[in-house]
Amino acid sequence: MSLISSTYDAGAFFDEMFEPGGQTVRPHYRRLAERLATLPEADFNHRRAAVDLAFLRRGVTFTVYNDSEGTERIFPFDLIPRIIPGKEWAKLEAGLIQRITALNLFIHDLYHEQKILKDKIVPAALVLGAKHFRREFMNFNVPRDIYVHICGTDLIRDHAGNYLVLEDNLRCPSGASYMLENRVAMRRAFPNLFASYGVRPVETYGESLLKSLLHLAPDRIEKPNVVLLTPGVYNSAYFEHTFLARQMGIPIVEGRDLVVQGKKVFMRTTAGLVQVDVIYRRIDDDFLDPTVFRPDSMLGVPGLVGAYRAGHVALANSIGTGVADDKVIYAFVPKIIKYYLGEEPLLANVNTYLASEPLDRKFILENIAKLVVKSANEAGGYGMLIGPASTKAECESFRTQVAANPRNFIAQDPIALSRSPTYCDGELQGRHIDLRPYILYGKKVTVTPGGLTRVALRKGSLVVNSSQGGGSKDTWVLQGDE
Amino acid sequence: MPATKLPPSRPQTNVMLSRVAHSLYWMSRYIERAENIARLLEVNLQLLLDFQGLDEAHRKEHWDSIILSTGEEKLFEEHYKVADSRSVTEFLAFDLRNPGSILACVYSARENARMIRDQISAEMWETLNELYLYLKSQNTADVWAAGPHEFFSRIKQGSHLFQGLTGATYSRSEGWEFIQFGKYLERADKTTRILDVKYHILLPNASDVGGAIDTAQWQAVLRSASALEAYRRAHVSAILPWKAAEFLIFSDSFPRSLHYCAVQIEEFLRRILGETATRPKSDAARAARRLLADLQSLTISNVIDAGLHEFLQEIQTSLDKIGEEVVQTTMFYPAESSTEEQQQQQQQQ
Incomplete structure (x- = not known):
């Protein structure tokens, strides 16, 4: 039996692999379809099992919380890749570079002159009242004037296949390790297909990341010490932290491994204290330094912020970037791009309503059952209402919350996320996907060709987060267009 | 901590975090410990088969002396009524309440390795991880049913493989x-x-x-x-x-x-x-x-x-x-x- 059944239902969505109707394969998927047609299902399953086992053996896992045994699970992986033609990628790349460039200028402005607020492009109240705005860092100059060194931007495609930005992750975006591990898995599962397809490599990510980090070290230092700061082994992304540290050949440290003396940061080694110049921190602002932010934090390093302010250590990403990936600020990004760059945005936003604006609020409250409502600062698919898929009571509950605290909510038109054929219940079925490419801002801005394609494995579900039944796919960016 | 003087801050050679050094040390100790317990247990289970005729008192004495040698006699008494093949195997192989059980040791070895995964070779990590996954899938009843030899061999092999790979892949x-x-x-x-x-x-x-x-x-x-x-x-x-x-x-x-x-x-x-x-x-x-x-x-x-x-x-x-x-x-x-x-x-x- 062939994997692609003649009854594949592309549904009323944009299908990545099939033209509308579900029978004609798009040109850039043609070779994959041919390969799948000759692959017996048993063989396919054999490869699937081998990949899963390899993930488990190598410990490519995330920790499941609220589980007394601290169970580690593999991130479900689907063997059908998501393929992006070269030309399409070039447009995405340009759009992503434009966006991160503008956002960096925006953050710089917010922590200095605040021209954009004075010009009333973005309401000052929204920024100054934002949870992640760090007024302590007003007029502070970050190394090389770069705020966001590592960015993961979530993209989706609407019913017509247009790419839209769903959110910017400017703090500690995760998932790059899965992008790299997925590639390793696919190379093993389909070595020949790779050879013939002309897939652009993602393996340069570690090196580019290290370069971006080294770029932050003070010039006078010949051999800077770069470390990765992790919350520790119980963090759900711990695998990723060790993975990236290995890729870059830098030490992974916990807060307790670091100490600040004389506004310099040192790591405690068997040979005594050794100074650290750049910290790739995977700990949120709040936990970084108990003497400045949350006093109860045991993950951070007392005095770290002081050392950072004194210019003796660089942090990636910088402190206070969260102000720009707030879901409310998101709504203003197209205006922000125009304001700083004088260009039209190359990548569109999802149409967004702000509950803080009276007209929008009225619209949201009246149409809540037709909208997707999101709380401004939640991540991971929590604090979210998908109106069309929710009960009356759920909608009511959100309506009350929005009315009570409008600053904290936005609403968006529901987007019929594009779908990709995914192996479920013994055959390929359409499942909704998104895409998180990784953008690095060092000497210049680079976008790794590929990214993490997340897939909502539950039938009909739009939530792709791993904590809520999501899986992932390898993302192939082609040299050419098919 | 010697806080008085700051040492030269950027040595050219690779430095090692104290935490990493200690995790390496404990990882190594725990896997060696697991192997030794496995051998001790296996040999003594075998020994009893050779002496089927041994009376009850001698059997008890036999197992008591083994528990005593591990230094966990109090813990054993707290949780088990009698010392026999079954209870001692459970205690020394699978009981996580006993920090010296094989499972606890392999778990600790792996946990230490996990904390320093970026520092050890992929081969070393995978060996410990596989041993751990194998152990987690076993229990006393299974081991008994299949004959304990296979089980103990896996532990010993895991440890030997790990030590051999360390020699072959670690600087x-x-x-x-x-x-x-x-x-x-x-x-x-x-x-x-x-x-x-x-x-x-x-x-x-x-x-x-x-x-x-x-x-x-x-x-x-x-x-x-x-x-x-x-x-x-x-x-x-x-x-x-x-x-x-x-x-x-x-x-x-x-x-x-x-x-x-x-x-x-x-x-x-x-x-x-x-x-x-x-x-x-x-x-x-x-x-x-x-x-x-x-x-x-x-x-x-x-x-x-x-x-x-x-x-x-x-x-x-x-x-x-x-x-x-x-x-x-x-x-x-x-x-x-x-x-x-x-x-x-x-x-x-």
């Missing part, structure tokens, strides 16, 4: 020194415990020595230390208790003898602490030197006269002290494992 660096130091320290400790199981036979006034059971038991002691074949090559004659003890204590070529381990401990400790002078500077190095001197100058008659049990206990004490002091000296942070609170914070993050 000869400071980390290597911590791994080796931990391994030999643990091995020496376990050899004293394996010997201690039979100490009463070598009491100065012991009367009934030399029966068939006794020979078999000394064979078992040697097998528990993987030493039977090596012993036979060294002594063609029958297995004499004092010769077996002498072999496990003083052999200068068998890699599990106390003497051999002490040579390695002294060597790696000197490298870790940078002790280059003939006369050691640190307490740890002095203690290691003294231990080595004893093992190189005493004879088996000295040991038996002084009492084997007392001799072994002294060695255990000095091994504990050496390990503790090396950890203290190379540590620049308070030694505490993650508290629950910290775990929660890490998760929220």
Whole structure:
């Protein structure tokens, strides 16, 4: 039996692999379809099992919380890749570079002159009242004037296949390790297909990341010490932290491994204290330094912020970037791009309503059952209402919350996320996907060709987060267009 | 922590975090410990099969002495009514309440490895991870049903594979020194415990020595230390208790003898602490030197006269002290494992 059944239902969505109707394969998927047609299902399953086992053996896992045994699970992986033609990628790349460039200028402005607020492009109240705005860092100059060194931007495609930005992750975006591990898995599962397809490599990510980090070290230092700061082994992304540290050949440290003396940061080694110049921190602002932010934090390093302010250590990403990936600020990004760059945005936003604006609020409250409502600062698919898929009571509950605290909510038109054929219940079925490419801002801005394609494995579900039944796919960016 | 002077801040050679060094040390100790427990348990289960006729009292005595040698007799009494093959296997192999059980040791070895995954080779990590996944899939009933041999082989193989891969894939660096130091320290400790199981036979006034059971038991002691074949090559004659003890204590070529381990401990400790002078500077190095001197100058008659049990206990004490002091000296942070609170914070993050 062939994997692609003649009854594949592309549904009323944009299908990545099939033209509308579900029978004609798009040109850039043609070779994959041919390969799948000759692959017996048993063989396919054999490869699937081998990949899963390899993930488990190598410990490519995330920790499941609220589980007394601290169970580690593999991130479900689907063997059908998501393929992006070269030309399409070039447009995405340009759009992503434009966006991160503008956002960096925006953050710089917010922590200095605040021209954009004075010009009333973005309401000052929204920024100054934002949870992640760090007024302590007003007029502070970050190394090389770069705020966001590592960015993961979530993209989706609407019913017509247009790419839209769903959110910017400017703090500690995760998932790059899965992008790299997925590639390793696919190379093993389909070595020949790779050879013939002309897939652009993602393996340069570690090196580019290290370069971006080294770029932050003070010039006078010949051999800077770069470390990765992790919350520790119980963090759900711990695998990723060790993975990236290995890729870059830098030490992974916990807060307790670091100490600040004389506004310099040192790591405690068997040979005594050794100074650290750049910290790739995977700990949120709040936990970084108990003497400045949350006093109860045991993950951070007392005095770290002081050392950072004194210019003796660089942090990636910088402190206070969260102000720009707030879901409310998101709504203003197209205006922000125009304001700083004088260009039209190359990548569109999802149409967004702000509950803080009276007209929008009225619209949201009246149409809540037709909208997707999101709380401004939640991540991971929590604090979210998908109106069309929710009960009356759920909608009511959100309506009350929005009315009570409008600053904290936005609403968006529901987007019929594009779908990709995914192996479920013994055959390929359409499942909704998104895409998180990784953008690095060092000497210049680079976008790794590929990214993490997340897939909502539950039938009909739009939530792709791993904590809520999501899986992932390898993302192939082609040299050419098919 | 020496807070008074700041050391040169950017050495050109690779530096090692204290935390990493200690995780390497514990990872190495725990896997060696798991292997030794597996051997001890397997050999003694086997031994009982050879002596089906043993009466109840002797069986109990047999298992009691094994529990006693692991130093966890109180814990065992708390959780089990009788010491028999079943309960001792459960306790020593699978019981996570016993920090010295095989499962707990492999779990700890893997947990330490996980904390320093970026520092060890992929092969080393995968071996520990696979062993852990295998153990998690087993339980006493399964092991019993399938015959315990397969189970114990897997543990021993896992440990040997890990140690072999470490030798083949890990750079000869400071980390290597911590791994080796931990391994030999643990091995020496376990050899004293394996010997201690039979100490009463070598009491100065012991009367009934030399029966068939006794020979078999000394064979078992040697097998528990993987030493039977090596012993036979060294002594063609029958297995004499004092010769077996002498072999496990003083052999200068068998890699599990106390003497051999002490040579390695002294060597790696000197490298870790940078002790280059003939006369050691640190307490740890002095203690290691003294231990080595004893093992190189005493004879088996000295040991038996002084009492084997007392001799072994002294060695255990000095091994504990050496390990503790090396950890203290190379540590620049308070030694505490993650508290629950910290775990929660890490998760929220």
